[in-house]
Amino acid sequence: MRRQGLDPHELDRSTEQLMSLIHENLPDPPVSTTARFVALRALSSDGVDRFSGLSDALLRNIVSRLPVKDAARTAVLAARWSGVWRSTPLVLIDTQLISNGRTPARASTPDVTAAVSRILATHPGPFRCVHLTCNRMGAYQGQLRRWIRLLAARGVQDLVLVNRPWLREVPLPKTLFTISTLTRLYIGVWKFPDAGGLQGASFPHLRELGICSVAVEDGDIDAFVARSPALEILNIQGRMKGVRLRLVSHSLRCVQICSFVMESIEVVNAPCLDRLILSECLGPAGGSCTRVRIGNAPKLRIFGCLDPGKYVLEIRDTVITAGIKISPSMMITTVKVLSLRVRFGVYDDVKMVPAFLRFFPNVEALHMTSEKCDHLAGTFDLKFWEEVGPIVSVLLRLKVITFREYHARQDEIAFLQYIFQNARVLKDVMIQMINPRFTSLSADEMTNTINNMPNEKWVSEFDLAICRSIGPEGLSPWTFERGANLCDDDPIAPVKFITLRVSVVLQYVQFYI
Template structure:
């Protein structure tokens, strides 16, 4: 800070040939300023003077292998591989920077794995906290090195096309890891168990499109969120044995249709989805659904607030299953429904909705409903009208449809809805235009 009373600073900006005020700042402050810049801009300051030459190497940095690195290393030599500039830039940054390197993302690289091992070891030595390795798969997976699974500074780890040795050696020691995501990787049940048990601070676990998993038994005192999507149809059982702080359990769109899902001890569970109404086996405490039929209901699940389901309303059994499921969650506040199978024009049994009584959640708690894939046929229209007529505290119902682009379609469907019989006077019905069907798995969102 400079006093306005100084005579040589009569304007806002000092003259170009005036005193170098930046050089008067202590190194610790300059380093703090450099830490706020993109790495390419931070490195550029090294040309200012001999004093600035090494300052950037003392500043905590985020190393992202994006186009910014190209400006650090313009390599036009013939014979250099396509990603040669990227490899050389990363090499130079890792060798020159003293650390810490707080965040690092490496992707889209094709090179020999031994080079990668050296980078991981260097990052571990320099205190990396957030690391994302997204390696394009050519013919094999990258084997996770010991320096990665024993890195004490790691707080977030995102791996794609990697493989964990079985058994893991040495034993994982990730004492500060809070978030772990494995995407399209090879990992066994035993490796997952060992990793989770070795992460006493783990709060988020995502297993997306991984191979090698069969029976996942989850025990964690700290875990708050879990995501599982099994595209290879290999997982036979997901058993939440003991997760007293688990609040969110997000499953792939058809996981419950082919996998036995069992939740024994998760008293704080508030979000569950997707639950395919073609249920193989779903156990929540003492409540059991087997082959889409409610077999045992001795206790209600009062803690659940958000539920996402996948349902074919042309299948009467799935419609009945949805009713039974809603009865299990008396405190449900948000319901997201992914409607599928609507290309079948067989007339559904609409008496199912006309004769259906209300549920506790409809009487007291349900405030938000989303219907994705709404086509306005008798099947999904009947369910929408059922909610409009029964949900007493409903605030908004969102209908996402590919037909909402058609001229006059929304106006026609508004007339078909029982808006004059709303149980909640303040409830609004909103139509959203959907450009195309998007069936890929995504983490939870209020709009599926």
């Protein structure tokens, strides 16, 4: 890199940014080193050892909740405790093996690798949860293959396997696909084996799959999903240039794809799919858009975050274009939550918003984000929106709208005014102003543009909350944890929105968060 006039440290910084993004999306381990322990006397006042009276099952439950180093140390308490440790399902989180307060990025890979090898070899199993995220496996592929064999033999259920990258891709051992006991699997920064590596593989219990910055070919992810009949949650992160994803699954309920480059995403047949969340599409090379096609998804309820500048949306066999004539058979009536990211200063983006809203006539919650726009192509006033005409979802269904990254531009104000003048059942509105660091306007100036909106034509009474962002321009990256919570009816809604709701009728309340 130096010979080419490049800075090697820039590669280090890029690598750490990549790893930070991946780690933010990994599932939380079931044990933590930050928990507060309280020491209690093992002997009561009458001299009876209460711990000895506990059943082995209860002791195993206690030990399984300890970090692996603390759990192993219980074996020296007594002969009985040694048996408890060996019979407790193993929970191994390699970040908890790092000493001296070091971060995973600065951990000694040989030391962590040796410790992991010792623990996996000496514990008889079963393995309940194993998270391995600290190692640069390009230099330890022999150990990696042994680990995979041990994990398969001990029936691991929850596995997170993330490589710390060198300059070259490290292939995943094909033996990974012999682990039929998995219920959750996250893999990061690997090269996927060729499709032949999945021959005969089956994951009958796999419920959640995460694929982060993994080099894959067309059909690799499709084949993995097809061999996972219980899979409910599929999370994908990272660049996958030229990949066409085709989803066929009778069990999938949640699909999240973020920070990605793909040629196309096609939901061919997913009868149980409840939510499809696409975030931070980087767009294929050459400035083309990612094609998103919705085929058979009769339960799709949450859809976002659609960006008309980056996606071409196709519903069944119809490509959505501005001004297209829509028949009832072309609509998706099940979607209740819709998220759009729009550059309000770009005509080609803005004219697609009415088309999207017409294809989803039963939207009750609309989450808008005003995307950064360096070169305004025009100003879209209220007359533009009045010429759009009536939209069923706005008139009769829309109850909640959030508008994030509000810049107080005329085109944004016109859109909001159109909503307020037409949404007959609107109940809750949240407008989040952009962080003042990224605009020439003050918070008071942005607020005044809302306060000065003429309200004599508004057709409903609604609660309005105004808040100010203190985060980065363009908002923080999406995290899988939000969408994977299947109990959350609207994971796209701003986290603070629930606490911002106030009982105000056509009045304005400001919240600064």
